[in-house]
Amino acid sequence: MKIAVSGKGGVGKTLVAGILARLFAHDEFKVLAIDNDSAMNLSYTLGIDQNIKSQIVPIKEMKSMIEERTIVKGAGPGVYNINPKVSDIPDRYKVSGPDGLQLLVLGGIEEPATGCLCPENALIRTLLYNLFVKRDEVVIVDFEAGIEHLGRGTAKGIDLMLVITEPSQKSLDLCKKIIDLSKKLGVINIFLIANKIIDNSQKEAIIQKIKNWEVPLYHSIPFDPEIAKADLDGKSPIDYNSNSKAIISINSLYHKLKKLKAELFDL
Numbered sequence: 001m002k003i004a005v006s007g008k009g010g011v012g013k014t015l016v017a018g019i020l021a022r023l024f025a026h027d028e029f030k031v032l033a034i035d036n037d038s039a040m041n042l043s044y045t046l047g048i049d050q051n052i053k054s055q056i057v058p059i060k061e062m063k064s065m066i067e068e069r070t071i072v073k074g075a076g077p078g079v080y081n082i083n084p085k086v087s088d089i090p091d092r093y094k095v096s097g098p099d100g101l102q103l104l105v106l107g108g109i110e111e112p113a114t115g116c117l118c119p120e121n122a123l124i125r126t127l128l129y130n131l132f133v134k135r136d137e138v139v140i141v142d143f144e145a146g147i148e149h150l151g152r153g154t155a156k157g158i159d160l161m162l163v164i165t166e167p168s169q170k171s172l173d174l175c176k177k178i179i180d181l182s183k184k185l186g187v188i189n190i191f192l193i194a195n196k197i198i199d200n201s202q203k204e205a206i207i208q209k210i211k212n213w214e215v216p217l218y219h220s221i222p223f224d225p226e227i228a229k230a231d232l233d234g235k236s237p238i239d240y241n242s243n244s245k246a247i248i249s250i251n252s253l254y255h256k257l258k259k260l261k262a263e264l265f266d267l
């Protein structure tokens, strides 16, 4: 199952992606977590060891590897292969984390208004695209905030798009755009998840605001001060306090997704 997590900046994408990856891995699924955000902080939420973390070089920064794979011999400047060889990249560059999970750090796809066709973006898109069609495991992609990166290449093959919102109109507006675009790109299972919910009235307000959407609220995660404490400590929130209310809630989200996975794929 290939899960992607998207939403506005700061809503909790990395928290949800990272903790779900840990829970799937703990349950003995083969998990590949992919950091596709330019801030590249998924490794903290996963609880990757400091020594391993310090050795990570994001794929996007591997200039010579990218050049070698995208160069077209004899062609002039500005001409490069937009379908480079990528199949060996996950196994060569992934690192190991707790519970046997694996992490591949790509870095973000920066997409200027004109649409950047640079070699790094082509390589990353090809990688996401191919990974999605080939691998038999749980892949969880922590996307860059916003919507600009979401194109045919990145959305191709996503089985589940988790769209995260916080209790704000701005965040919901962006979720609507992500949902509409994901649908256009052919993603079938799209789930809205509210995070940082303080009380039931906030949850009810969100339900009210989205009552005409085709995608209902699938799950809601409470605001939890333990998450910020874990962040300050540089620890994964699940290692810091596995009984905190947000972690318990993400655990129940995990069980819903596991059940869904069985219904969708294990028939």
Ligand SMILES: Nc1ncnc2c1ncn2[C@@H]1O[C@H](COP(=O)(O)OP(=O)(O)OP(=O)(O)O)[C@@H](O)[C@H]1O
Residues within 6 Å of the ligand: 007, 008, 009, 010, 011, 012, 013, 014, 015, 016, 037, 039, 144, 145, 195, 196, 197, 221, 222, 223, 224, 225, 227, 228, 231, 246
């Ligand atoms: N349920 C929660 N309760 C309290 N704080 C939370 C919760 N979820 C996330 N946070 C806090 O919100 C901030 C953003 O969380 P996170 O990094 O997961 O979001 P993001 O969507 O990945 O952000 P970015 O767009 O910067 O990548 C962090 O400081 C985190 O501690």
Ligand SMILES: [Mg+2]
Residues within 6 Å of the ligand: 013, 014, 015, 037, 039, 041, 142
């Ligand atoms: Mg993030």
